[in-house]
Amino acid sequence: MCLAVPGKIISIDENNPELIMAKVDFAGVTKDICIQWIDEPKVGEYVLAHVGFALNKIDEEDAEETIKLLKEMGDI
Amino acid sequence: MKYIDEYRDSKIVKNLTNEIGEITTRPWSIMEICGGQTHSIMKYNLEEFLPDKIQLIHGPGCPVCVTPLEKIEKAINIASRSDVIFTTFGDMMRVPGLNDDLLSIKAGGADVRMVYSPLDAVKIAVKNPDKKVVFFAVGFETTAPANAASVVEAERSKVKNYSMLVSHVLVPPAIEVLLSDEASKIEGFLAAGHVCTVMGYSEYEPIVQKFEVPIVVTGFEPVDILQGIYLTVKQLEENRFKLENQYSRVVTKNGNSGAKEVMFNVFEITDMKWRGIGTIPQSGFKIKNKYSKYDAEKVFDINDIKVDEPEECIAGEILQGKKKPFECDAFGKECTPEHPLGAPMVSTEGACAAYFHYK
Numbered sequence: 164m165c166l167a168v169p170g171k172i173i174s175i176d177e178n179n180p181e182l183i184m185a186k187v188d189f190a191g192v193t194k195d196i197c198i199q200w201i202d203e204p205k206v207g208e209y210v211l212a213h214v215g216f217a218l219n220k221i222d223e224e225d226a227e228e229t230i231k232l233l234k235e236m237g238d239i
Numbered sequence: 240m241k242y243i244d245e246y247r248d249s250k251i252v253k254n255l256t257n258e259i260g261e262i263t264t265r266p267w268s269i270m271e272i273c274g275g276q277t278h279s280i281m282k283y284n285l286e287e288f289l290p291d292k293i294q295l296i297h298g299p300g301c302p303v304c305v306t307p308l309e310k311i312e313k314a315i316n317i318a319s320r321s322d323v324i325f326t327t328f329g330d331m332m333r334v335p336g337l338n339d340d341l342l343s344i345k346a347g348g349a350d351v352r353m354v355y356s357p358l359d360a361v362k363i364a365v366k367n368p369d370k371k372v373v374f375f376a377v378g379f380e381t382t383a384p385a386n387a388a389s390v391v392e393a394e395r396s397k398v399k400n401y402s403m404l405v406s407h408v409l410v411p412p413a414i415e416v417l418l419s420d421e422a423s424k425i426e427g428f429l430a431a432g433h434v435c436t437v438m439g440y441s442e443y444e445p446i447v448q449k450f451e452v453p454i455v456v457t458g459f460e461p462v463d464i465l466q467g468i469y470l471t472v473k474q475l476e477e478n479r480f481k482l483e484n485q486y487s488r489v490v491t492k493n494g495n496s497g498a499k500e501v502m503f504n505v506f507e508i509t510d511m512k513w514r515g516i517g518t519i520p521q522s523g524f525k526i527k528n529k530y531s532k533y534d535a536e537k538v539f540d541i542n543d544i545k546v547d548e549p550e551e552c553i554a555g556e557i558l559q560g561k562k563k564p565f566e567c568d569a570f571g572k573e574c575t576p577e578h579p580l581g582a583p584m585v586s587t588e589g590a591c592a593a594y595f596h597y598k
Contacts, residue, residue, distance in 0.1 A: 230245050234250060
């Protein structure tokens with residue numbers, strides 16, 4: 164139920180300033196997602212979406228660093 | 240897919256399970272609160288990779304499972320009316336009421352529709368001005384802002400035929416109830432990453448201090464869950480109790496302020512009945528008076544519907560982690576996902592259905 168899925172913003176529609184929408188690509192499936200609660204959304208960025216709303220941006224730097232650390236875990 | 244594939248990477252899974260194996264010296268019981276995490280644990284068979292000393296207890300974090308029977312009966316009552324279009328997330332369609340579920344009354348002619356987003360329900364209301372369109376607003380803090388936003392959107396676009404039947408629950412009060420139970424075996428918690436994406440994690444700090452229990456905010460992919468378990472076990476082994484955030488790529492301390500603002504604009508905190516557990520004080524949401532015209536319990540005359548919980552299902556003990564699904568006599572016999580006796584067998588996030596599908 165609390166399933167939320169990462170997707171990439173491919174366009175932004177600000178026609179309604181109280182309900183800013185975006186086309187978001189989820190591995191080939193495009194959906195209209197409300198990005199009202201996202202600070203400074205940009206095309207190309209990844210968001211985590213749930214029932215038609217983006218809950219947050221995904222912090223790319225943080226994600227890469229975690230994965231790098233975890234990959235090295237067994238090498239130490 | 241970026242941000243999914245790398246969190247299912249077999250080398251990282253191996254690294255983490257090796258590390259967990261190395262640091263574990265004593266038996267530990269850890270609860271994952273969220274049904275989405277239970278589903279991942281079963282789907283990827285993660286328990287098989289863990290040392291025998293680590294027991295995962297599957298918590299009550301499945302909104303479908305904890306929505307009280309009384310609310311399901313109210314939904315069925317409203318949805319059966321000829322002037323209503325009843326909209327819901329797909330998960331709720333097959334939750335058993337006393338005699339029917341939403342899917343069976345749809346088969347009998349009721350206009351029940353599945354929607355992806357509550358905004359879709361508002362769109363249906365716009366297109367059908369001669370019908371009353373009701374949305375079944377269930378969920379935890381993850382879903383509450385989106386459901387609240389549909390009320391704000393209905394108000395903004397002057398939609399008069401839209402209302403919500405609300406059954407919203409909150410995670411921290413449930414954790415407190417579980418930990419306050421003297422029979423509780425829970426020694427550490429994986430907190431629900433998407434709830435915390437909205438709420439942040441500062442509200443868990445007092446729980447960590449009061450009960451001296453480690454809580455690790457954790458994501459949903461296999462790597463996330465194993466890292467969450469690793470961080471929890473490490474604390475337990477070192478006799479520490481802290482709040483940690485495994486899911487830092489999306490979870491911040493304060494969460495999403497815009498989402499919280501909409502949520503607390505529309506909803507206020509109230510006592511809430513949880514299926515199988517009972518009433519937990521201050522553990523749910525109701526629609527504020529200023530938006531009462533969007534509250535289906537006020538729009539429709541349904542307040543005389545009172546239903547006690549059924550006794551044949553041990554859902555309460557399952558949801559509190561006191562029993563495993565296998566320990567129920569009806570599991571896999573009278574009770575299956577096709578013919579569920581209780582809600583944990585309905586949703587794939589319910590512990591019983593997850594065991595049925597993957598064990």
